[in-house]
Amino acid sequence: MSKPFKVIAMIPARYEASRFPGKLMQDLAGKPVIVRTYEAARSTQLFDEVYVVTDSKIIFSEIEKHGGQAIMSQKEHECGSDRIAEAVQDMNVDIVINVQGDEPFINKKALSQLLNVFETDKEKHIDLASLKVKLTTEQDIINPNHVKVITDLNNFALYFSRSAIPFHRAKEFDVDYFKHVGIYAFRKEALMAFYNLPMSPLEAAEKIECIRYLENGKxxxxxxxxxxxxxxxTPEDLEKARLRFS
Structure with missing residues (x-):
């Protein structure tokens, strides 16, 4: 793929995870989950470089052992964007894609859709691009683990919430609900601006980092x-992933 800009993938990787501690180092068909994710990102051939950025010496060593590129975080970070920003601040790069470390089945088509946003944005009006997918069940719509997003008529995000938004008061009108898929593509300058801004009260309350971008006009x-x-x-997800690999 010929790109008019330099694009890299960054995979933020914490060893601890509240719901499934150590999940990135769990075995998945002979290799740790984080290594499978790194290799999947490389295999898309969409990126000039792929890095894992981590606070864990265990993960760092594992990536290097498998011939990958890893960066050790120098500070403690509240979110993946901050971890990535620290790592890229001195890099010569235009677009940074945040790939989730626990998603070894990376979808090349979805990532290509994000990159296409910037290829057509000649005036650089767009600071970030991200993905959304339609929710179709009431259970998914009310689930606070699914971050919902509402957009304007041009598909720019208006707000993100763990609540079911929009509130469907007028039942004679149909509304769609969309889940925010936590894969981001950033212009480097937007990412660095985020890094230098304090966490907002709304971001802290919802535990959704992209709210900080919206509150600061991005x-x-x-x-x-x-x-x-x-x-x-979860461990159940890991078993499903193992079955898929086999």
Whole structure:
């Protein structure tokens, strides 16, 4: 793929995870989950470089052992964007894509959709791009683990919430609900601006980092997709992933 800009993938990787501690080092068909994710990102051939950025010496060593590129975080970070920003601040790069470390089944088509946003944004009006997928069941819509997003008529994000938004008061009108898929593509300058801004009260309350961008006037272009990766959040997810590999 010929790109008019330099694009890299950054995979933030914490060893601890509240729901499934150590999940990134769990075995998945002979290699740790984080190594499988790194290799999947490389195999898309969409990126000039792929890095894992981590606070864990265990993960760092494992990536290097398998011939990958890893960066050790120098500070403690509240979110993946901050971890990535520290790592890229001295890099010569235009677009940074945040790939989730627990998604070894990376979908090339969805990532390509994000990159296409910037290829057509000649005036650089877009600071970030991210993905959304339609929610179809009441259970998914009310689930606070699914971050919902509402957009304007041009598919720019207006707000993200763990609540079911919009509130469907007038039942004679149909509304759609969309889940935010946590894969971001940033212009480097937007990412660095985020890094230097304090966490907002809304971001802290919802535990949704992209709210900080909206509150500080950044534009987030949402791309609807049906191409969603499978994440590993629980031991049950890991078993499903092992079956898929086998």
């Amino acid at each position: 534009t987030i272009k949402m791309v609807e997709t049906q191409e969603v990766s499978i994440g590993i959040d």
